Structures are given as structure tokens and as C-alpha cells.
Amino acid sequence: xxxxxxxxxxxxxxxxxxxxxxxxxxxxxxxxxxxxxxxxxxxxxxxxxxxxxxxxxxxxxxxxxxxxxxxxxxxxxxxxxxxxxxxxxxxxxxxxxxxxxxxxxxxxxxxxxxxxxxxxxxxxxxxxxxxxxxxxxxxxxxxxxxxxxxxxxxxxxxxxxxxxxxxxxxxxxxxxxxxxxxxxxxxxxxxxxxxxxxxxxxxxxxxxxxxxxxxxxxxxxxxxxxxxxxxxxxxxxxxxxxxxxxxxxxxxxxxxxxxxxxxxxxxxxxxxxxxxxxxxxxxxxxxxxxxxxxxxxxxxxxxxxxxxxxxxxxxxxxxxxxxxxxxxxxxxxxxxxxxxxxxxxxxxxxxxxxxxxxxxxxxxxxxxxxxxxxxxxxxxxxxxxxxxxxxxxxxxxxxxxxxxxxxxxxxxxxxxxxxxxxxxxxxxxxxxxxxxxxxxxxxxxxxxxxxxxxxxxxxxxxxxxxxxxxxxxxxxxxxxxx
Numbered sequence: 001x002x003x004x005x006x007x008x009x010x011x012x013x014x015x016x017x018x019x020x021x022x023x024x025x026x027x028x029x030x031x032x033x034x035x036x037x038x039x040x041x042x043x044x045x046x047x048x049x050x051x052x053x054x055x056x057x058x059x060x061x062x063x064x065x066x067x068x069x070x071x072x073x074x075x076x077x078x079x080x081x082x083x084x085x086x087x088x089x090x091x092x093x094x095x096x097x098x099x100x101x102x103x104x105x106x107x108x109x110x111x112x113x114x115x116x117x118x119x120x121x122x123x124x125x126x127x128x129x130x131x132x133x134x135x136x137x138x139x140x141x142x143x144x145x146x147x148x149x150x151x152x153x154x155x156x157x158x159x160x161x162x163x164x165x166x167x168x169x170x171x172x173x174x175x176x177x178x179x180x181x182x183x184x185x186x187x188x189x190x191x192x193x194x195x196x197x198x199x200x201x202x203x204x205x206x207x208x209x210x211x212x213x214x215x216x217x218x219x220x221x222x223x224x225x226x227x228x229x230x231x232x233x234x235x236x237x238x239x240x241x242x243x244x245x246x247x248x249x250x251x252x253x254x255x256x257x258x259x260x261x262x263x264x265x266x267x268x269x270x271x272x273x274x275x276x277x278x279x280x281x282x283x284x285x286x287x288x289x290x291x292x293x294x295x296x297x298x299x300x301x302x303x304x305x306x307x308x309x310x311x312x313x314x315x316x317x318x319x320x321x322x323x324x325x326x327x328x329x330x331x332x333x334x335x336x337x338x339x340x341x342x343x344x345x346x347x348x349x350x351x352x353x354x355x356x357x358x359x360x361x362x363x364x365x366x367x368x369x370x371x372x373x374x375x376x377x378x379x380x381x382x383x384x385x386x387x388x389x390x391x392x393x394x395x396x397x398x399x400x401x402x403x404x405x406x407x408x409x410x411x412x413x414x415x416x417x418x419x420x421x422x423x424x425x426x427x428x429x430x431x432x433x434x435x436x437x438x439x440x441x442x443x444x445x446x447x448x449x450x451x452x453x454x455x456x457x458x459x460x461x462x463x464x465x466x467x468x469x470x471x472x473x474x475x476x477x478x479x480x481x482x
Contacts, residue, residue: 002064002090002114005083009313010091012044012158012171013178018088018314019046019150020183020193021268026050030192032142033175037168042159043134044092047142047149052102061085062098062110062126083312085150090114093152097130099138103146109138115154176200177252185267205262205272205295207249212236214293214341215334222326227301230327232334235293237341255292259338260285261331263308263317264299270314278319278328285331289417294338296331344466359443359465374408376401385446436471437478443468444478455479 010018016033023031028050036043053061064086089096090112099109111127130138134153143149158171176195183191184202193200207213215234222228238246251258253273263271273295275285285291300308309318319327364377376383383401390397440462447458462468463475 002086002117005087006090006157008087008091009315010088011174011178012092013175014313014315015088015091016044016046016175017179017182018084020048020179021314022085023048023050023148024186024191024268026052026148028147029190030142031194032140033179033193033195034140035168035172035175035196036137037165040159041153042155042168043137044152044155045137045140045149047140047147049142049147052105052143052146052148053100053108054102054105055108057102058098058100058108058110059126062112086112087312089150089152092155092157094154094156095131095152097134097138097151097153098148099130099143099151100148101143101146172196174252177203181205181252181272182269184269185264203248203251205249205251205258206231206233206297207235207245208233210236212240215337220330222323224322225304225320227299227304228323229299230330231297232330233295233297234334234338234341235295237293256287256289259287259292259294261296261298264297265302265305265310267299270310271317275331276317276319276327278324278331280328280332285335290339290342291335292338293341294331294334296334359461373405374410375405381451382443382446385450388450433474436474440468440471440474440478448479 020031023046026048028048031046031048034045034047036045062085064083085098086096094114095111097109097111099107101107109129111130113125113127113131116125116127130151131153134151137151137153138149140149172195176198179193179195180187180200180203183193183200184204187193187200187202206216208216213234213236215232217232220230220232222230235249241249249255251272258273260273260275261271262269262273274287277284279285307320309316360377360380362377362380362383364375366373366375378384378387378401387394387397443462444455444458447453447461448455453461459475459478462478463472468475
């Protein structure tokens, strides 16, 4: 059974996160993780300064299925099945040693060795003490007076043929990134995690408080779901982030993979991204480029684990049927904002009919039974002014507009966007100032001479309209010299 449980699907990062859950449940404020490279004799240690355990408590903790998952738990408890310590450890190592000390009590130490199971007439041998020669590996400042030390040895699932010291370093980096994401809300306050003496800094998936965000909603609560709270976020477009910010905000899985719902229990991240099988009109939402900026924070109480079908790895969840319609509405609204931010490169433009608003977009999408088509708006001020002045050339101009509309290279734009992981550049990138002035002048004349707009109002609207909103100094001088 234990050999089978080793294949549950833990990674090294998720296995260590499970051990940290136990430390947090034991009121630990510091957890030290240590990776030691020594070829086939490499080892990993996780130590905390929590309450520690008595001899009887440690023996219970080393027992498989030590608790009934249906038991009522402390609201701050992060465990459920009583399996995490064992299954997480055995997924990585064949020898598990746990040493613990409660404040004012004697130190106790027990060890499982998978190679010893089934030996000596089939007895399960739970050994006292660590392996001979491993005493120094249990020594750490973190658990001096009270706390627990977990030691993994014989790392047969990690140190395989060809595994090198550099692979161990890379693995430690992966673990750090995962822990920085999983415990980021706790790392901002009461918890300190150290990896080989280096303090792990939390990674906030939501860029909380960033001025470039299009959406950071209030917290929502739900009918028939006590203790469930959500907050919607749409992150800034790449154009509104510094290079370092953009790379950091992508997260361990990259921009497309990190979109969706982030489910937390007691501030501990259970699920990072994904749309939980939700969707509209019979189609499930997928992780795609237009919605990559959408991230929704969702907090659930530990009493809701069964309703949400949280698995033993804390890696999957399912929205209860009674709540699906509320979450579809929330997800749809957030995705819509994210799509508009992606399409307009971070600017949510207002309609031209609003006082002081921007001009209408040049391109408009039309939905029909045959699909979506894109048309150049004949109501756009510059287009309308040109048509009005075209005279005998009006028919040719309309034909040119139709030709452009029918030959928009949609598929090529989409492929280029997917391959480059960014929308094609615009906004007069690298254009000389004279070219920008010429285009602005034509727009200004169309508004003032052919639309009868007041010059100051025309400049105000141009200053709010992409791509001219990137050049406020030039807009302010348009039309003033003459």
C-alpha cells in the first residue's frame, strides 16, 4: 500500500508545502528548509519552532490515517486526512525520520524505513531514533527548545541516474518559487520561511494596490456559502508595467497558466489558476491569451473541504453546484474586463457620447449568425470627414474601406500574438514626431471644421483617445499656431 501511495502525484515543492502546513497548524512562526547535496546520500530537512509533540503524539502522527477527515477541526487547521506527513515524505524518500520536542518535555524521535517493511515475519517496524550516522542531520537552531524536525533520506525519487548538484540547485529554486506563491499571504505577516538560510519572499499573484490595474474589486460574499469570500483582479497590461514587474507578475507557470481562480484556505493557497470547469453557453472557459490578466482570489473555510472536493494533494477543487451560477457571473465580468484591457493595451476607453470622453474606436466588431467580422466605423470623426469631402471619389474610398475590412490578416495577427506572447505594437512606435503631428492635425481639423467642435474640447477628446493619449504635449499644441 505504501509503495502505491508513493505515486499519488506529489512534486518536491508540493510535498514540502504539506510539511509546512503541519508546522503552521502547530503554531510555528519559522520553518527552515535545508537541501544537502551528497550524491546518492543527499538529504532534505524541514524544521520548525512549533509546539512540538510528546512521544505519544509523535507515534500518532507517524500512523497512517491518524485522523478521520470528517472530524470537526480547529478553524486554523490546514490538515484533513492525517496522511500528509507520510504520503508527502514517502513520495520523495524511502527513509522518514521525525524528531520532536514539546516545551519542557524530552526529545523523541521515530523513523520509518520502507526497506524494512515486511521484514521479520511481516512486522511493521517503527524504529526509535535516526539512522546510524545521521544524528548531525537532525541538529538545527530552529527546533532547540521546542519544535519538530523532519528528515528525508534515500531520495530515490529525486536522485536518479544523471541527477547532479546543479539539478539540486534548480530543484531548490523551483521549491522556493512554489512556496513563495503558496504561502505569500502568511509570509507578509506571521510566518518566516528560510531555504538554505535564504529568506523566502512572498509572491503576490494580484499585484495588490498597483496603480495600473484595471480592476481590484471589493470583497464579495455569496448566498448559501458561509465564510466564502471572493475578490476580482485584472492585472495591468504589459505596457503599464516595468520590465522587472512584468516578469515577476507572470508567476511560476507563466501568464496564460496563472489566470483564473486562486483558492485559499486560511490564507494558504490550494489552487493557483484555472477556471474550475466553469463556462457559458455550454462551453467551458479555457486558459487563453485574451484573458490572461484575469485573476480571482477566493477564500473558503476548512469546513467546506468536502463541499469543494479538496483532494489529498490540495491541488484540485470543484465549485458546489448551488454556487455555480454566482461564480459564472463573477468570472464572466472579470474576464470581460481582462479582454478589453488586453485588446486596448491597458486602456479602457469610454464611449464618444460621454462628455469629455474619447473618440469612438476606428474598428468595430459585428456579431452575426455567420460569425464575427470587423468593420471600420463610418461614424469615426476622421472617416466621416473624409467621406464628406470625397466628392466623386467617395465610391472609390468606400470600396477601399471594404477591401481593407475583408483582408484583415486575423489569423496572422493571432499567430504572431501567440508566438511572441504579446499583442502587435502600435501607438506610433518609433514614428517621427512629424508623422504624429500630421495625423493629429487631420483628426483635429475633422473635429473642428467638419464636426463643428470647440477647439479646446477637440483637444480634450484627442488627449483621451488612443494612441494620441500617449502624446499629451503634442496634443496640447495642435491647432494653436494657426
